[in-house]
Amino acid sequence: MGRQATIVGAPGFVGQRLHARLRTEGWDLYAPAKGDPELLGRDLGVVFYCAGLTADYDRRPFDTVAAHASLVSEIARQGRFERLIYLSSTRLYDGQLRAEVGEDEPLLFDPRDPRRVYDLSKALGENITVARTGGRGAVARLANVYDWADGAPGFLSEWLIRARRERSLRLESSPHIRRDYIHLDDVVEALVAMASGEPAGIVNLASGELVSNAEIAGVFRAAGWEIAFAGEAEPPPPPNARIDKLRRLGVHPRPVRDVVRAYLEGLAP
Incomplete structure (x- = not known):
């Protein structure tokens, strides 16, 4: 056992x-x-x-x-x-x-x-x-936290799930919002x-990096998706969380842009 x-x-x-x-x-x-x-x-x-x-x-x-x-x-x-x-x-x-x-x-x-x-x-x-x-x-x-399994919660998860069936996406958010994924x-x-x-x-x-919706949208567009945002709000970004302790545990989170890029490559026809 x-x-x-x-x-x-x-x-x-x-x-x-x-x-x-x-x-x-x-x-x-x-x-x-x-x-x-x-x-x-x-x-x-x-x-x-x-x-x-x-x-x-x-x-x-x-x-x-x-x-x-x-x-x-x-x-x-x-x-x-x-x-x-x-x-x-x-x-x-x-x-x-x-x-x-x-x-x-x-x-x-x-x-x-x-x-x-x-x-x-x-x-x-x-x-x-x-x-x-x-x-x-x-x-x-x-x-x-994000993933693309059915039912995964959160803005980016829902974005990735929709990408499986839609090539043109209009998102109820702003390109200027920044988060750590x-x-x-x-x-x-x-x-x-x-x-x-x-x-x-x-x-x-955390990843230790704040990434904007616009940056993630750029990965989508480079892979052939059309992305539009419904808003233009530009709220102050949250503080960036340091991850020195996490790295000392031997864990090195993958950058969200790299993970999204690999995921979209797997969806490409």
């Missing part, structure tokens, strides 16, 4: 791919359903806490707090795990008034802003993980690396 792992949120976007990867490597996996009464009464091995809300967090603030902080608090309190790896988000950097940020810098939040329930609840989950687990906790702050397989690679070695504290799972 292989190493033991528990994936909380296994049916989700990251959880599914992580489960598939660990299964092929021979891990002994436990993927509890929501509300599984056995979760807090058994040895869990390495816990990958992948549960959370994203798109509808503002509409469901109390569910957001429960998903991001309440359950992980119970897991930390019962303590029957080898390691706890909590999935958070580089969205927590959005309040930083800096061009570039690292994992060890304090975060800034305005608690009067109702939309900050996502950031504040994730920050609480992070605090429990790194400060209340006796040195057994680590946090993975994910940037914008990391492919789902690189995220899984990083999570497996975090489960190996010593706990690494907080680690940015």
